[in-house]
Amino acid sequence: MNYFVEAFAWIADPAHRTGPDGIWTRLGQHLAYTLIATGAAALIGIPLGYWIGHTGRGKGLIVGATGAARALPTLGVLTLIALFTGVGVGAPLAALSVLALPSVLAGAYAGLEAIPAPTIDAARAQGMSEWQLLSRVEIPLGLPHLIGGLRSATLQVVATATLVAYVGGGGLGRFLFLGLKTQDYPQMLAASFLAVALAIAGEICFAVLARIAGRRHHALSNR
Amino acid sequence: MAADISAAKAQHAPHAPSVRFEHLTKTYPGGSRRPATIAVEDVTLSIPAGSLTVLVGSSGSGKTTLLRTVNRMVTPTSGRVLIDDNDIAGLDAVKLRRTIGYVMQESGLLPHRKAIDNIATVPRLNGVKKAPAHERAYELMDLVGLDHQLAARYPAELSGGQQQRVGVARALAASPRLLLMDEPFGAVDPIVRADLQREVRRLQYQLGITILFVTHDIAEALTLGDKIVVLAQKGRIAQEGTGAELLTHPADDFVANFLGLDAGRGLHLMNSDGVQLVMDADERPIGRLSGPGR
Numbered sequence A: 001m002n003y004f005v006e007a008f009a010w011i012a013d014p015a016h017r018t019g020p021d022g023i024w025t026r027l028g029q030h031l032a033y034t035l036i037a038t039g040a041a042a043l044i045g046i047p048l049g050y051w052i053g054h055t056g057r058g059k060g061l062i063v064g065a066t067g068a069a070r071a072l073p074t075l076g077v078l079t080l081i082a083l084f085t086g087v088g089v090g091a092p093l094a095a096l097s098v099l100a101l102p103s104v105l106a107g108a109y110a111g112l113e114a115i116p117a118p119t120i121d122a123a124r125a126q127g128m129s130e131w132q133l134l135s136r137v138e139i140p141l142g143l144p145h146l147i148g149g150l151r152s153a154t155l156q157v158v159a160t161a162t163l164v165a166y167v168g169g170g171g172l173g174r175f176l177f178l179g180l181k182t183q184d185y186p187q188m189l190a191a192s193f194l195a196v197a198l199a200i201a202g203e204i205c206f207a208v209l210a211r212i213a214g215r216r217h218h219a220l221s222n223r
Numbered sequence B: 001m002a003a004d005i006s007a008a009k010a011q012h013a014p015h016a017p018s019v020r021f022e023h024l025t026k027t028y029p030g031g032s033r034r035p036a037t038i039a040v041e042d043v044t045l046s047i048p049a050g051s052l053t054v055l056v057g058s059s060g061s062g063k064t065t066l067l068r069t070v071n072r073m074v075t076p077t078s079g080r081v082l083i084d085d086n087d088i089a090g091l092d093a094v095k096l097r098r099t100i101g102y103v104m105q106e107s108g109l110l111p112h113r114k115a116i117d118n119i120a121t122v123p124r125l126n127g128v129k130k131a132p133a134h135e136r137a138y139e140l141m142d143l144v145g146l147d148h149q150l151a152a153r154y155p156a157e158l159s160g161g162q163q164q165r166v167g168v169a170r171a172l173a174a175s176p177r178l179l180l181m182d183e184p185f186g187a188v189d190p191i192v193r194a195d196l197q198r199e200v201r202r203l204q205y206q207l208g209i210t211i212l213f214v215t216h217d218i219a220e221a222l223t224l225g226d227k228i229v230v231l232a233q234k235g236r237i238a239q240e241g242t243g244a245e246l247l248t249h250p251a252d253d254f255v256a257n258f259l260g261l262d263a264g265r266g267l268h269l270m271n272s273d274g275v276q277l278v279m280d281a282d283e284r285p286i287g288r289l290s291g292p293g294r
């Protein structure tokens, strides 16, 4: 119990807020890692997921990717990539992107896969080109699934980005490892709180997004 | 009144195309476990320009397959389809589909678009701006008897009959000269169905277009068709002709059986006030025969 109070006191201490090793800096780094890694995963995962969903080719990739992701030891990947690229931000970002990719890929693909075949058939029969079919029917109808995929990817990355500090990249994990070294448990707990807060903020953002997308789809769920 | 309609018809109908199937065969490739299916085999058939031709046959006889070769949703294994003597294999499939109206059994509306936007689909694809496309969509709602209040509803918020009307309106939005209808009224109750059938007759007359209509319901075929084509298995044409010809001179037992002439259904014609009625065995009129004299 005491630790909790001390942890909040640690966060509340103005001396811990600013400066190159302050909460704001670390929080900003953590957020930046999350955004960049998820963004990179989206950049690759969304087009790839759409391509597989639209053409029906390469479905094995989805199964393989999601399966592999579950089995992948994140810390191992991180260390491995760091071994090749050296210490710095490149390795953790690459590792986090790899971690986020399967969720994004699965979300993009599942959104297209869930559309009833007659709807696609009808759209094509009206004279939509493949591109129009994708942009006007498949993407809008698949949006809720895609948002779901991005959401779990982001959550995973927020949680895992604490490991970035392990290879010297900063972020909220920095407080964790620092606390571990100096046996400063309030600081470690404070770092966890901050990570949880970031995760919750992300959840709220996605809940709002899902709501906006869902409003456009409210009519669909009646069926 | 009659003069008005025919004037309107002439104005709206620069040209309705004919359709011709020549030695058309479609085999669906099998998989590792199932064998290939011959859906239609060596079908040769002419659909006259400006006619309402009905393809009727039992389930699996290849009606849908045949119909979908016309808008290239199905590619023939061999043989060809001609629209006005042009082999459609040489045309751009996407452009071709925009010139052919297509109504399906399950309305096939886009669930994320309002009724009005569903109706405006093809004009929008053709680059018509939103406002004029919607204006046109409202005209079509009038044409198929849909209240304008329904324009802002999503398909899931419409009844089955209303969805079908939206489907018909959508198929007509780009003023196609050829309309394909695949059991469009299978999912609605008999009263709405009769209403929609009347609507189709009226539209065909008013717009002067060619309609190719698929059904497995012989009563519907008799009610609608200028020309009726009875299909046996694999699209084999058992008989083609007007409803009266089929009823009076069925080509063989298969056709007679299909018409219900020998199955105790006892369908027959009765002339009442110059109208040809289709009567069942209990002397109840179940339909009215259409034909050139209408």
Ligand SMILES: Nc1ncnc2c1ncn2[C@@H]1O[C@H](COP(=O)(O)OP(=O)(O)OP(=O)(O)O)[C@@H](O)[C@H]1O
Pocket: B028, B029, B037, B038, B039, B040, B057, B058, B059, B060, B061, B062, B063, B064, B065, B066, B216
């Ligand atoms: N995509 C497909 N792949 C494999 N076989 C198919 C496919 N579509 C149709 N078939 C087969 O081809 C045959 C003709 O099917 P089709 O859908 O043309 O019949 P239909 O007359 O429209 O039947 P229904 O009245 O039940 O709609 C059937 O044996 C059917 O199983």
Ligand SMILES: [Mg+2]
Pocket: B063, B064, B065, B182
């Ligand atoms: Mg069919």
